[in-house]
Amino acid sequence: MPAGLNPEIMRCLPVPILTSCNAGHRPSGSLARAWLSLWQLLAVMAFAVPGLAVNRVIKITAPGSIAAGGRLSIPVLVSTDAGGGEQIGFFHAEYSTDSGKTWSAFCHEEKAGRAATRLVSLTAGETGSKILVRVRIAFRGGTAGDVDFKGNAIDWTIAWENWREPPAKIATISVVTP
Numbered sequence: 001m002p003a004g005l006n007p008e009i010m011r012c013l014p015v016p017i018l019t020s021c022n023a024g025h026r027p028s029g030s031l032a033r034a035w036l037s038l039w040q041l042l043a044v045m046a047f048a049v050p051g052l053a054v055n056r057v058i059k060i061t062a063p064g065s066i067a068a069g070g071r072l073s074i075p076v077l078v079s080t081d082a083g084g085g086e087q088i089g090f091f092h093a094e095y096s097t098d099s100g101k102t103w104s105a106f107c108h109e110e111k112a113g114r115a116a117t118r119l120v121s122l123t124a125g126e127t128g129s130k131i132l133v134r135v136r137i138a139f140r141g142g143t144a145g146d147v148d149f150k151g152n153a154i155d156w157t158i159a160w161e162n163w164r165e166p167p168a169k170i171a172t173i174s175v176v177t178p
Contacts (some may be wrong), residue, residue, distance in 0.1 A: 086142025
C-alpha cells in the first residue's frame with residue numbers, strides 16, 4: 001500500500017456507493033478513481049460477454065432478381081459454434097420456381113456436422129413469377145437441446161411443420177423481363 005494512505009480508506013475505494021469509510025474522510029480524487037475502476041470493470045464485461053455468445057447461422061445467398069429463363073446457383077450456408085456436441089441435426093432445403101405453387105427438395109439431411117453448405121442450381125421461370133428458396137434447420141445434440149438459429153426450443157408441431165421463422169428462413173428472387 002502507498003505510504004501515507006489509511007488502510008480503511010483504501011478498502012472502500014473500488015465501490016464507494018456500496019461501502020462506507022470509517023476514517024471519516026476521503027483523499028482528494030478517490031471518487032474519480034472509484035468511477036474509473038467501475039468503468040474499467042464495465043468495459044471488461046462488455047468485451048467478455050460477446051465472446052460467450054453462440055453463433056448459429058443460416059445464410060441464403062441469392063440476388064434480388066433474375067431475368068426470365070436465366071440460370072443461377074444459390075448457396076445455403078448453415079453453421080453453429082456452440083460447444084457441447086451441438087451440430088446441424090436436420091438440414092432441410094427446398095426451392096420453387098413458380099412463386100411457391102410447387103416445391104422441389106435439394107437437401108434433406110440429418111447430422112450434417114457443425115457447418116455445411118449446399119448449392120441449388122436452377123432456371124428462372126416466367127417474368128413476374130418468384131423463385132423461393134426455403135431452409136429449415138434444427139440444431140441438436142448440445143446442451144441447449146433442439147433449438148432454432150435464435151437458440152429457442154423448436155416448436156415441432158407448428159413452426160417446423162409450417163416452415164415458419166424460426167426455424168425456417170426464406171429468400172425471394174423476382175423474375176424480371178430479360
